[in-house]
Amino acid sequence: MSSTRDIDALIDMMAKLPGLGPRSARRAVLHLIRKRELQLAPLAGQMQRVADTARECARCGNVGTLEVCDICTDAARANGQICVVEDVADLWAMERGSAFKGRYHVLGGTLSALDQVGPEDLRIPQLLNRIGAEEISEVILALNATVDGQTTAHYIADQLENRVSLTSLAQGVPIGGELDYLDDGTISAALAARKRL
Missing domain, CATH: 1.10.8.420 (RecR Domain 1)
Structure with a gap:
């Protein structure tokens, strides 16, 4: 031994x-x-x-020690907004910034034909149920800018069409970013999302 x-x-x-x-x-x-x-x-x-x-929040999928997490029970965050994220790490990243004051919904992944992950394998049905139950007026899709992330965003957008206002996070040049170090996709997204000065 x-x-x-x-x-x-x-x-x-x-x-x-x-x-x-x-x-x-x-x-x-x-x-x-x-x-x-x-x-x-x-x-x-x-x-x-x-x-x-440790357990998943029964409502949003966050991780905590109670059946329903602090964010979901905070009445001040019941402002009609839900930010949809891929996993708990993304929720925690959003919370670090302290910019979003609504509630979240963790999908638990993204749709993926290669990995045989369909809508029923994610928390999409629970999201659809929450829209009416919580009087949601805006769904913010904060999914990763990958093929699977964008496929998932399009699927959710189709499911929620004409039910709520749908928005997504801006994509493009990060603060402090230099064009020379960015990939072509990021530059294209930034150019497409340009705004008037």
Whole structure:
């Protein structure tokens, strides 16, 4: 039996996390072991609490510890707007910006013929149900600018045609972006979405 079997197993598990490879995982585990009392033990305890309590919001698909998340229960956010995102990471990114003050709907992915993901595999039916139930006046499609993301946006737009106002996020040159570093698609989208000064 190896004296480092458990440590090696922890490194292997950490290496599977997004953004960590084997070397980064090894450094992180070594750091945690050195700071066992201050970081490793509290981290292990917090991870167990999250494992025991984390769940998807029954209404929007966000992740939290209650059946309905804080955003969905906040009466101030019931302003008639729903921002549709692909996954929870996108919702969290939108919240970091603090610009959107409405509610969200997490689809759980995008339509994909190659991966055999259809509308019934996503949370599209729940979105359609929410439109009437929550008196939604505007649906903001904040899906990624990929082929699957745009296909999903078009499908949702077809389903909601003449029911609500549909908008999407602007696409184009980011603040601080330099034209020389942008791809052709981004430049084309920015040119098509130009506005008068």
